[in-house]
Amino acid sequence: MSLTLWLLLVGGVAAVLLTARRLSLGRRTPAAVACRAAAVGLTVLALGGWWRPVTSREPQRVVYLVDGSMSMDERQAAWIVRRVASLDTLRPAGVERALAVFGEGVQLVEPFGRGALAPPETLRGALEAAPLARDTTNLEAALLGVTGLPPHAPGGRIVLLSDGRETSGSVDRALPHLRALGWHVFPEPVPAAASSATAWEDLVVSPSVRQGAPVRVMLLVHHAADAAQTGRVTVGLAGIPVKRQTVTLRPGWQTVTVPVPALAQGTMPLQVTFEVPAAGIAETREAFVEVQGPPRVLFVGDDLTVRPWLAAALERREMDVALARPADLPEDAADLEPYDAVLLFNLPKSHLGAAQVEALRTYLAQRGGGLVHVGLGGDLAHEITTPAPLDELLPVIFEAKGLQESRRRVCMIMLIDRSASMLGARLAATKRAAIELVNQLAPEDLVGVYAFDTRPYVLVEVQPAGQASASVVNKLAALHSRGGTDVLPALTIAEDRLQATDATLKHVILLSDGNTPFEAPAYRALAQRFRDERISVSTIGVGAAFINKDYLEWVARATGGTFYLLQSLEELPRLVARDTHDALGRLPFAEGSYRPEAAPGSEWFTDGGPWPVLAGFLTATAKPEAQVELVVRTGASDAEPDATETAPLLARWMRGRGRVAAFLSDASTRWSPDWIRWPGFEGWAAQVVRWTLRPRIDEELFAWVDRSSGTPQLVLEGVLEEPMVALRAAEDATEVPLGLIRTGRWRWQAALEGESTGWYRARIESGPPDARAHATRWVLAGAAPASGEVPGQPPRETVLRRIAEGTGGVYAAPDRAFVPPTTTVTAR
Numbered sequence: 001m002s003l004t005l006w007l008l009l010v011g012g013v014a015a016v017l018l019t020a021r022r023l024s025l026g027r028r029t030p031a032a033v034a035c036r037a038a039a040v041g042l043t044v045l046a047l048g049g050w051w052r053p054v055t056s057r058e059p060q061r062v063v064y065l066v067d068g069s070m071s072m073d074e075r076q077a078a079w080i081v082r083r084v085a086s087l088d089t090l091r092p093a094g095v096e097r098a099l100a101v102f103g104e105g106v107q108l109v110e111p112f113g114r115g116a117l118a119p120p121e122t123l124r125g126a127l128e129a130a131p132l133a134r135d136t137t138n139l140e141a142a143l144l145g146v147t148g149l150p151p152h153a154p155g156g157r158i159v160l161l162s163d164g165r166e167t168s169g170s171v172d173r174a175l176p177h178l179r180a181l182g183w184h185v186f187p188e189p190v191p192a193a194a195s196s197a198t199a200w201e202d203l204v205v206s207p208s209v210r211q212g213a214p215v216r217v218m219l220l221v222h223h224a225a226d227a228a229q230t231g232r233v234t235v236g237l238a239g240i241p242v243k244r245q246t247v248t249l250r251p252g253w254q255t256v257t258v259p260v261p262a263l264a265q266g267t268m269p270l271q272v273t274f275e276v277p278a279a280g281i282a283e284t285r286e287a288f289v290e291v292q293g294p295p296r297v298l299f300v301g302d303d304l305t306v307r308p309w310l311a312a313a314l315e316r317r318e319m320d321v322a323l324a325r326p327a328d329l330p331e332d333a334a335d336l337e338p339y340d341a342v343l344l345f346n347l348p349k350s351h352l353g354a355a356q357v358e359a360l361r362t363y364l365a366q367r368g369g370g371l372v373h374v375g376l377g378g379d380l381a382h383e384i385t386t387p388a389p390l391d392e393l394l395p396v397i398f399e400a401k402g403l404q405e406s407r408r409r410v411c412m413i414m415l416i417d418r419s420a421s422m423l424g425a426r427l428a429a430t431k432r433a434a435i436e437l438v439n440q441l442a443p444e445d446l447v448g449v450y451a452f453d454t455r456p457y458v459l460v461e462v463q464p465a466g467q468a469s470a471s472v473v474n475k476l477a478a479l480h481s482r483g484g485t486d487v488l489p490a491l492t493i494a495e496d497r498l499q500a501t502d503a504t505l506k507h508v509i510l511l512s513d514g515n516t517p518f519e520a521p522a523y524r525a526l527a528q529r530f531r532d533e534r535i536s537v538s539t540i541g542v543g544a545a546f547i548n549k550d551y552l553e554w555v556a557r558a559t560g561g562t563f564y565l566l567q568s569l570e571e572l573p574r575l576v577a578r579d580t581h582d583a584l585g586r587l588p589f590a591e592g593s594y595r596p597e598a599a600p601g602s603e604w605f606t607d608g609g610p611w612p613v614l615a616g617f618l619t620a621t622a623k624p625e626a627q628v629e630l631v632v633r634t635g636a637s638d639a640e641p642d643a644t645e646t647a648p649l650l651a652r653w654m655r656g657r658g659r660v661a662a663f664l665s666d667a668s669t670r671w672s673p674d675w676i677r678w679p680g681f682e683g684w685a686a687q688v689v690r691w692t693l694r695p696r697i698d699e700e701l702f703a704w705v706d707r708s709s710g711t712p713q714l715v716l717e718g719v720l721e722e723p724m725v726a727l728r729a730a731e732d733a734t735e736v737p738l739g740l741i742r743t744g745r746w747r748w749q750a751a752l753e754g755e756s757t758g759w760y761r762a763r764i765e766s767g768p769p770d771a772r773a774h775a776t777r778w779v780l781a782g783a784a785p786a787s788g789e790v791p792g793q794p795p796r797e798t799v800l801r802r803i804a805e806g807t808g809g810v811y812a813a814p815d816r817a818f819v820p821p822t823t824t825v826t827a828r
Helices: 003-022 026-047 074-090 120-129 139-146 171-181 309-316 354-365 380-385 389-393 425-440 465-477 487-499 520-532 549-559 569-585 673-677 681-692 797-807 814-818
Strands: 054-059 061-067 096-102 106-113 156-162 183-189 198-205 208-210 214-223 229-237 240-249 252-261 266-276 281-292 296-301 320-324 341-345 370-374 396-398 410-417 446-452 456-464 505-512 535-541 563-565 589-594 614-618 620-622 627-636 644-655 658-663 701-706 713-718 724-729 736-738 741-744 747-751 758-766 773-781 822-827
Touching: 061 074, 061 139, 074 120, 074 156, 074 814, 096 120, 096 139, 106 120, 106 139, 139 156, 139 171, 139 183, 139 797, 156 797, 156 814, 171 183, 171 797, 183 797, 183 814, 198 266, 198 281, 208 773, 214 229, 214 266, 214 281, 229 252, 240 252, 281 758, 281 773, 296 309, 309 320, 309 341, 309 673, 309 681, 341 681, 354 370, 354 389, 354 644, 354 658, 370 681, 410 425, 410 456, 410 487, 425 446, 425 465, 425 505, 425 569, 446 465, 446 487, 456 465, 456 487, 487 505, 487 520, 487 535, 505 549, 505 569, 520 535, 520 549, 535 549, 535 569, 549 563, 589 627, 614 644, 614 673, 620 644, 644 681, 658 681, 673 681, 701 758, 701 773, 713 724
Parallel strands: 061 096, 061 156, 156 183, 208 281, 296 320, 296 341, 341 370, 370 658, 410 446, 410 505, 505 535, 535 563
Antiparallel strands: 054 822, 096 106, 198 214, 214 252, 229 240, 229 266, 266 281, 396 620, 446 456, 589 614, 627 644, 644 658, 701 713, 713 747, 724 736, 724 758, 741 747, 758 773
16 A cells, blocks of 8 residues: 555544543443444545455356358258267366357357256257358358357357358457457368368469569468369469460379469569369469569659650660659659669659659658659750759759850841831931941850841841941941831741751840731740740830830740830830840850769779760759769860869769669750760669669568467568568558567567468668668468358368467367366456
């Protein structure tokens, strides 16, 4: 008792004794005082929760649990009732008994009592009359149902009469609950009927095989007939039969082996059907095999009509490359599990949705996958300046700084509206703006000036700005306003001139009031060509009182340019200068002739080079945590002609357990024609991709379920370092991590108590935190349930023994359930 309880007890008794002096009851005074002191003490003890243990001997309870499913034929059902009647004659008089029958559920036939059971004929009639679904055998529901039979006293013995061939539920899930409630199971195997001569006892497959090697599907079969019979084994893959084999079953135990080729890497789900027409057997079971092959790379690109050079190079380096379009990239990290790396090839960042990027993030951080980013597709100016979810995963930050760090190659064309609305001061301001355009450009940049009314006129043909500056003033002086307005022919001639150049930046400045015929299909087609050819158009509203802002804004927006509304004529030259400056400053890449070289501190290419020349690359800055392996020199600065700056070309970093590498050229014919034809291209590409691949554990890895200790244990054996394992059922996508305990130098195990019977996928990781290797193995917990009720089959001893061991009972000794006939019960 606690100190407080003692103080209350002593204090209460003392108070009774102190008040006893006032009592004058004669000889009854001591007795009254004693009673009052006892009452106070017992009250204090009751309030304090004090109790006294009382131990007694109580009779045992035994339940005869009978299999009433369709798997019991006439002879087996008759044997069961005879066996129950025989056992009941051995039951001590003090032991209570009950009788229950089960199929999908459980039904009480005889309640608990000490009297003798009815004769076998009566028992059989009662068992057959019980309202019960008999088309399945659910041992889990049957055993758990017994624990709820009235009276609801804890503990007891169960004599289970069954063949142990469950077709529903999972008996392994019930065993921990039976132990906790004090129920012990004594299985009595029901013998096979004479009419059933063949039983399929077990299915064994290799847990892991090499791609191309045969998967050995082995069936353990017992044939009890005196003569041989013919059977057939069919192996299906994803519901499609891939192998049929006729077998001859001889008397006794035998193993039937059916080899199936492992054609595809990853999980190979097999459906194995065993048929013996003469015995009425047609049963199907599942099995899973992990096919180990070369590294698998998911190659995602927009244009895959022709197999990319990079994909072919990886295949020649013994990698399995699966091509996919952006829409096919999974949105669930579990769907990326079969791949060792994902490669995004010249893909616009904007084409990947948030769910797809989140799947990639989980795949990298938690599953140790790899990501390779090569080039960039789409409208580069838009892709670089517009944030995208993928940016977070890449080791570089794309920036539009191409012309500041490259050999500039620019072509600018000005289109001047010379229609009747451009009279006087407006045309004069336009001429000054054209001169300002030429002055903004470097001498080697290309420039062209064209006028138009209903058709275009050449003022200054496309030529270097240094040559055009001498003649542009004279050409503009002769320009006069006249005629109507049609902009489409002028834009078409600008497109023709720009296509004829090899300029990096192609830009058009259109000066007009926008009052022009608008043929929507023609303009939409033109805008699409401009976007494909990376030609941008900026528009400046100049002209009469009415300016068609809608038209001018649409042209600029559709081509990636800018619309300017002129406030005064004096502002026009400044607007042209501003637009030219903005166009020159937003180039998202650099084009020219660049020879890559190993970055200072490179861990990959200390002895590399000389590298092939590149014709261009994406301009970017490496993030602080990234490791840069290759750089390109971008030219001398004005302040230091002999000094050069570098830009990253190949960078990499870690993302959780995964690895990411980014190559900032295209590995294609536009910028890398010499690169992809270089003899070392395959080796270089394989080196980059192999670094990102999810590491693998050595093939000497074994995973299996050990039941020798009663509680099933997942056992791992192999050369592992700080292993981790996560388990998921074949039909579920949720992984459950298990706690591993080291039991030997190269042995670990984890308890599987409470897991359902069936196939489980174990994902195993090993190695240091920054380089975790992985492997996948399939394990079978328990015996796979039968696909249907086959009457007259021999008992499945492995299941029945597992039930006995898991609950503290005894197999094939049902009379042991009566010993001892009583049990010790402690009450408070």
